[in-house]
Amino acid sequence: MTNKPVQSLTVKKVSEQKCFDGWHRQYSHWSETLNCEMRFAVYLPPHVDDGEDVPVLYWLSGLTCTDENFMQKAGAMRLASDLGMAIVAPDTSPRGEGVPDDPEGQYDLGLGAGFYVNATQEPWSQHYRMYDYVVEELPALVEKHFPVCEKRSISGHSMGGHGAIMIALRNPESFCSVSAFSPICHPTDCPWGHKAFGAYLGDDQSAWKAYDSVELLKRSNVSNPLPILVDQGDADGFLAEQLKPESLLQASAEKGYPLSLRMQSGYDHSYFFIASFIEDHLHFHAEHLRG
């Protein structure tokens, strides 16, 4: 069993690189929520050196990723530096000794595939509580240790796009805006979602709806809607079977919930796609974080 540190909400810096006059850093910490040691990455723009408290964009990555993929591949820091925006990228699942993984060794369950839910089923429930981690523990850590203000937005890719929209719709008071690249829009109606939600949440599919963006949109309050921007490549190999953006579009149309979904011709599911449009997303969030 891992030794649990006495103090909670402490962080330890594990790497640091200057980037666009700001700083990319990785931190590790004991997560009370996930019951394991976790690592996350933060980009701090140069504005913090002048004593400014900056807004934060939380980025949730997709299947198989860690805190590193977005920070290394998205090309987001150039504009985040200019805009004075911090970016926080957590890992995509609990990790380490004693944390269970998919017994079949597939990439779409277990390590790297937390799906941003609170698991209720064994053997997952002791560690796989990524929803609470992203909604509560991580922002508390970030706001304790870094010069950030309370303005937050959230974005993500694929599984993390699902996580971002789902978390934002469940916590609209916590975020100024939400965006996603290639999100798994309707996990209760796709193979990835069925496998993960079945394992983490059990066979009762009514329990799945609390983590499904389409279901949440149907039940959302449209009087004060959260700005939502979604980019989806039409050459994405996962589009028809796993991602199903049309389900989100239909729910938003029926509900009258504003949603900007952009189909991008020729783009696939990769970080080359994300890099191509990340600056649009940063400008979108900056506008709402300032508002």
Next chain:
Amino acid sequence: MTNKPVQSLTVKKVSEQKCFDGWHRQYSHWSETLNCEMRFAVYLPPHVDDGEDVPVLYWLSGLTCTDENFMQKAGAMRLASDLGMAIVAPDTSPRGEGVPDDPEGQYDLGLGAGFYVNATQEPWSQHYRMYDYVVEELPALVEKHFPVCEKRSISGHSMGGHGAIMIALRNPESFCSVSAFSPICHPTDCPWGHKAFGAYLGDDQSAWKAYDSVELLKRSNVSNPLPILVDQGDADGFLAEQLKPESLLQASAEKGYPLSLRMQSGYDHSYFFIASFIEDHLHFHAEHLRG
């Protein structure tokens, strides 16, 4: 023994992603020079769709890298797309069955560490001919298969920074400009260079000088100098022992060869550093490619 294809100068596309309205692609091909199958990456800006022949920036990566590191991490494609510049990134060594590696398994010799020289010593000389590959075979392939003009520039990082400056100084008629991040400036006078050059070129250090940027600069023609831009982070852990930019600066001063060396405060040896300044390099090359 690998079967050698009948046709030479053929390429096979192995991946493709749309990126900033252009295309990132990986190709494999049989290299006559290296006597093995090789992979390289190319970024083609959207201008080629309009039938335009675009100039090419060759990028040489550092130790342990493949064609992927720069394309995924440097954030270069945003501006390359705007400027109408192709980028070609070769691998850093021969690969595959029968290609020898460092018997001690270190990262600084053998696979991923070709040092852009033509090896003369056993067991390296049959495959390790990265100089000829980058100077001759790769440009011939690129100019045969892609809509590029004959305007070329060259850049690289660390071992690839050494490669870029060295190759440009030896072939000034082939390039409009050269730049480097954190180059190994004086490989005949640093541990990485001694190990690699000793293995590939043998004990006679006089043979090493043909691949040393400082030695080449001393013997260069200053009447028509090639524009050179070098960025070096002052928090780079390899700076004092391996990189030695002061040796290049001193040689350029003594010779009267113009050289722009920028020491960047707080930056290290990583791609976070490269990303921070790559656009300066692309603008620098674009200016000279247009000239």
